[in-house]
Amino acid sequence: MSAAGPPIIFDPHRRAARLARASRRFGEADFLHRRxxxxxxxxLEATLRDFPVVVDLSAHPGVFADLLAGSDARGRVGEPRAVGTVAEVADPGAAPLxxxxxxxxxxxxLMTLHWANDLPGALTQIRRALKPDGLFLGTLLGAGTLKELRGVLTEAELETRGGASARxxxxxxxxxxxxxxxxxxxxxxxxxxxRLTVRYSGLPALxxxxxxxxxxxxxxxxLRPLNPAIVARAAMLYAExxxxxxxxxxxxxxxxxLAGWAPHESQPKPLKRGSAKVRLADALGVTEHREG
Structure with a gap:
């Protein structure tokens, strides 16, 4: 019996459609990607290394290329090459890179890996593609993102429908x-x-x-659509x-x-357990007391 694959949390076809639709308006709200x-x-400016061959796996790769062009690191970093179609970046790691x-x-x-159904698998593919001592830089949205919206949508839907779906x-x-x-x-x-906080005139603007x-x-x-009553109640709760x-x-x-390096023999390695030459108590300048 073959092992089960990763759980399907996100619909890559739905994600691809969202990306295609957003491509026309992305410049109106690219602040997270620019950050x-x-x-x-x-x-990269703080890493004094040359990176001749560069691949950008971001859903909107032009943002990184634009900022890199005006950076002090530009002379050490090659021209970023975008890889993957819209459908492929919709679910990073689902297909070979x-x-x-x-x-x-x-x-x-940048701002793509939080849509991966198999995040460890996507990271493993990236690590394999790197040369020894090659560098990976990634960003994804974290757990605190949209915590206010999550709370008011759940409460509004519970009040209106008696049950709530993940939104x-x-x-x-x-x-x-x-x-x-x-x-x-x-x-x-x-x-x-x-962490950053963005302020809006109201829920429709967000x-x-x-x-x-x-x-x-x-x-x-x-996806069970939100009706106008739920949206209105969520907006009211958000304001309150x-x-x-x-x-x-x-x-x-x-x-x-995220930042990580492909393993290489030149990289620092932890000492073997028990090989320390100085006791922790001596390093901290304290007296060691033994129990019993």
Missing amino acids: AAENAVLS GLADGSVDLIVS VSPFADGFDGAGLLQRAGFALPVADVD VRDLRAMAETNVLAGP RHGEADGRIPATFEIVN
């Missing part, structure tokens, strides 16, 4: 990022969370931006629970930044 790209470029093992110096994937994606916890990289075989994994970014609901299975003095509402976004 993610800025973080990646800052990392089409990159030979050990062929790329730098792989960037906001189950994003990964930022604290799990380094563990995911390590599980996929990356060396020196690093993860940090960039939804417009989410649609322009292609960050709306693509959960697998039947989170509204600010000027009438605007906040929306929280978490960008999880």
